[in-house]
Amino acid sequence: MVKMNLLQAINNALDIAMAENDRVICFGEDVGSFGGVFRATSHLQERYGRERCFNTPLVEQGIIGFANGLAAQGSVPVAEIQFADYIFPAFDQIVNESAKFRYRSGNLFNVGGLTIRTPYGGGIAGGLYHSQSPEAYFAHTPGLKIVVPRNPHQAKGLLLAAIRDPNPVIFFEPKRIYRASVGLVPEEDYQLPLGVAEVVREGSDITLLAWGAQMEMVEKAAEMAEHQGVSCELIDLRTIAPWDVETVAASVKKTGRLLITHEAPLTGGFAGEIAATIQQHCFLHLESPIARVTGLDTPYPLAHEKEYLPDHLKVFEALMASVHF
Amino acid sequence: MSTFNPEQVVHRPEFIRGDELSIPTLCLVQQDGTPYDGAELPVLEQAKALRIYQAMVRTRVLDERMLAAQRQGRLSFYMQSTGEEATTVGFAAALEDDDMIMAQYREQGALVYRGFSLDEFMNQLFSNELDYGKGRQMPIHYGSAKLHYMTISSPLATQIPQATGYAYGQKLAGYKRCTVAVFGEGAASEGDFHAALNMAAVLKVPVIFLCRNNGYAISTPSSEQFAADGIAPRALGYRMHAIRVDGNDLLAVYGAMMEARKLAVERNEPVLVETMSYRLAAHSSSDDPSGYRSKKEEAKWREKDPLSRFRNWLVAQQWWSLEQDEKLFADEREQVLRTLKEAEHRPVCRLDELITDVYDEPTPQLKQQLEALKAHIRKYPDAYPKTAGRLDHG
Numbered sequence: 001m002v003k004m005n006l007l008q009a010i011n012n013a014l015d016i017a018m019a020e021n022d023r024v025i026c027f028g029e030d031v032g033s034f035g036g037v038f039r040a041t042s043h044l045q046e047r048y049g050r051e052r053c054f055n056t057p058l059v060e061q062g063i064i065g066f067a068n069g070l071a072a073q074g075s076v077p078v079a080e081i082q083f084a085d086y087i088f089p090a091f092d093q094i095v096n097e098s099a100k101f102r103y104r105s106g107n108l109f110n111v112g113g114l115t116i117r118t119p120y121g122g123g124i125a126g127g128l129y130h131s132q133s134p135e136a137y138f139a140h141t142p143g144l145k146i147v148v149p150r151n152p153h154q155a156k157g158l159l160l161a162a163i164r165d166p167n168p169v170i171f172f173e174p175k176r177i178y179r180a181s182v183g184l185v186p187e188e189d190y191q192l193p194l195g196v197a198e199v200v201r202e203g204s205d206i207t208l209l210a211w212g213a214q215m216e217m218v219e220k221a222a223e224m225a226e227h228q229g230v231s232c233e234l235i236d237l238r239t240i241a242p243w244d245v246e247t248v249a250a251s252v253k254k255t256g257r258l259l260i261t262h263e264a265p266l267t268g269g270f271a272g273e274i275a276a277t278i279q280q281h282c283f284l285h286l287e288s289p290i291a292r293v294t295g296l297d298t299p300y301p302l303a304h305e306k307e308y309l310p311d312h313l314k315v316f317e318a319l320m321a322s323v324h325f
Numbered sequence: 326m327s328t329f330n331p332e333q334v335v336h337r338p339e340f341i342r343g344d345e346l347s348i349p350t351l352c353l354v355q356q357d358g359t360p361y362d363g364a365e366l367p368v369l370e371q372a373k374a375l376r377i378y379q380a381m382v383r384t385r386v387l388d389e390r391m392l393a394a395q396r397q398g399r400l401s402f403y404m405q406s407t408g409e410e411a412t413t414v415g416f417a418a419a420l421e422d423d424d425m426i427m428a429q430y431r432e433q434g435a436l437v438y439r440g441f442s443l444d445e446f447m448n449q450l451f452s453n454e455l456d457y458g459k460g461r462q463m464p465i466h467y468g469s470a471k472l473h474y475m476t477i478s479s480p481l482a483t484q485i486p487q488a489t490g491y492a493y494g495q496k497l498a499g500y501k502r503c504t505v506a507v508f509g510e511g512a513a514s515e516g517d518f519h520a521a522l523n524m525a526a527v528l529k530v531p532v533i534f535l536c537r538n539n540g541y542a543i544s545t546p547s548s549e550q551f552a553a554d555g556i557a558p559r560a561l562g563y564r565m566h567a568i569r570v571d572g573n574d575l576l577a578v579y580g581a582m583m584e585a586r587k588l589a590v591e592r593n594e595p596v597l598v599e600t601m602s603y604r605l606a607a608h609s610s611s612d613d614p615s616g617y618r619s620k621k622e623e624a625k626w627r628e629k630d631p632l633s634r635f636r637n638w639l640v641a642q643q644w645w646s647l648e649q650d651e652k653l654f655a656d657e658r659e660q661v662l663r664t665l666k667e668a669e670h671r672p673v674c675r676l677d678e679l680i681t682d683v684y685d686e687p688t689p690q691l692k693q694q695l696e697a698l699k700a701h702i703r704k705y706p707d708a709y710p711k712t713a714g715r716l717d718h719g
């Protein structure tokens with residue numbers, strides 16, 4: 001085991017994947033010799049050469065279109081979109097192409113080798129265009145897997161699984177905790193399963209569900225609740241699509257309550273989908289309405305970021321309200 | 326209509342090669358301030374020349390001081406335009422004041438030239454209650470309706486096709502105006518750039534596309550951005566006018582833009598102007614250029630400083646002296662510091678503005694979300710120090 005931050009774990013996963021399979025190719029804006037604006041691809045060009053790790057011109061639709069072609073040809077592209085906010089120029093290539101390649105061709109062709117890595121989320125004074133959490137847009141598209149790690153151990157195991165998964169995967173990296181999240185990570189190659197949630201802590205009064213950077217808020221809120229004698233079960237969803245209904249439903253049947261939190265706005269956020277599914281599976285077990293703690297229905301602001309964020313205090317308030325319903 | 330020309334027919338496969346086309350660069354004034362032999366200088370009277378120079382100096386000083394302020398932790402982010410002031414001030418000086426500018430994010434020189442006050446800059450940089458953008462965007466995302474300067478958006482290149490549309494609207498409305506879209510050579514790789522040029526050429530739109538080719542897009546050198554001879558030749562494929570200019574030569578930028586504006590406004594034709602310059606500073610306050618380029622390379626370009634080149638020309642005209650210059654720099658530094666201190670102590674924008682302008686009117690959901698937020702802040706005032714004490718006066 002080695003101590004790593006989340007970025008180093010991603011770099012380590014890319015290194016292992018490239019060493020193992022020479023069809024793995026990393027590219028994107030500034031990812032070449034500089035190693036990416038967050039340095040997730042540091043030293044990969046030195047080790048694997050300019051043909052397998054390079055800067056692209058500044059064009060997201062080109063990056064993903066190119067990646068789709070590469071993947072269709074049998075390569076294993078790991079494309080970086082510099083910020084999740086800038087994934088939208090590539091929306092057509094992802095939603096209409098990556099997601100539907102296999103389906104529309106009757107599996108004559110597929111782009112299963114494709115992985116798209118992109119930093120998402122707020123808390124870094126980034127304002128409208130460096131803070132968004134766009135997972136729900138993609139979750140609405142059949143054919144894509146969507147993965148969000150919360151710490152270095154997960155980042156490495158989930159990214160290796162994403163790269164080797166035979167489906168296109170969008171891997172959202174919580175940039176607020178890129179350096180802040182530090183932990184022990186096995187040096188060797190390992191994978192964590194996609195589509196499986198992790199029960200981080202067992203509890204009996206309420207299930208708190210989140211993913212990525214929002215897990216930190218949930219952990220803090222659970223500690224506050226613990227002091228009030230409330231026992232929280234914490235689940236990290238890890239994969240948004242396909243999501244692990246079974247684990248969440250089993251937990252809610254046990255605790256009788258569910259709170260879901262994400263940074264993205266409330267309306268159309270992925271929490272809505274989870275709430276609808278869980279009330280269907282657990283209707284007779286629920287002791288209070290399923291709670292959602294999310295961003296507001298506004299674009300992500302700058303000056304009032306603290307007010308906007310679904311922080312630990314908002315999670316705490318909502319969970320106590322749920323328990324005392 | 327086909328472009329097949331029966332008079333230009335060949336009977337062997339002959340390819341036209343992109344690298345046979347190379348575009349010359351307009352250079353008028355040398356670094357010491359003397360014009361090149363045979364240089365045709367644009368007409369520029371003294372008062373305007375001095376206004377331009379003052380704007381260049383103010384831009385330089387603002388950038389230096391605000392980067393220092395960022396380093397002191399007084400603001401979260403900053404972007405300098407050092408080395409590119411001749412381009413960003415020069416293009417604005419060639420326009421009429423009500424020609425719309427749709428810029429990228431490194432064009433503060435144009436705003437300075439148009440008279441955006443230091444206070445207005447600072448209010449945006451500090452997201453205080455006087456920020457026109459109401460504290461929603463990161464520092465340097467300026468905008469001014471009064472000065473015909475469209476508010477900056479971070480996603481690159483989106484303003485380029487918008488400029489084509491804006492200019493088309495002006496044409497239909499019968500205005501004798503043009504719109505200028507400004508962008509970097511990196512942003513010119515985006516699909517939006519190509520869409521914008523094609524539509525402008527087809528629809529005969531009075532728009533000027535101004536590409537600041539400063540050699541880098543963050544860490545990516547232009548050699549990894551495109552294989553061609555820069556951006557200017559792309560215009561030819563769309564059947565547009567193009568010119569390449571020494572972007573450190575104020576008179577060259579000014580002269581080329583005057584001509585470009587004429588083509589755009591008088592003939593309703595789009596024009597592409599490429600200014601060749603160098604991003605002397607880091608990409609932004611979050612970037613460290615020592616990771617991707619050498620001090621030596623930067624030093625070479627420092628010798629081509631656009632401020633000193635234009636100053637040397639002004640001094641040679643006997644319109645300016647070194648004593649005046651020193652005093653101007655000192656005055657500007659003093660003013661920047663004074664306005665900085667005032668702006669950073671103004672209260673932050675109002676919490677109610679979190680939900681306005683999402684739509685023309687806040688929706689019932691938004692109103693309810695704001696009320697819930699206020700109740701929450703009242704319960705935990707210490708956790709939200711910027712807004713807790715001010716909930717009731719908006």
Ligand SMILES: Cc1ncc(C[n+]2csc(CCOP(=O)(O)OP(=O)(O)O)c2C)c(N)n1
Nearest residue numbers: 086431479480481509510511512541542543
């Ligand atoms: C669509 C989009 N992709 C990526 C970014 C991130 N980004 C911000 S600035 C920049 C480089 C821009 O370079 P260039 O256009 O050459 O302008 P310069 O910074 O050199 O003035 C990048 C990649 C962005 N803002 N928008």
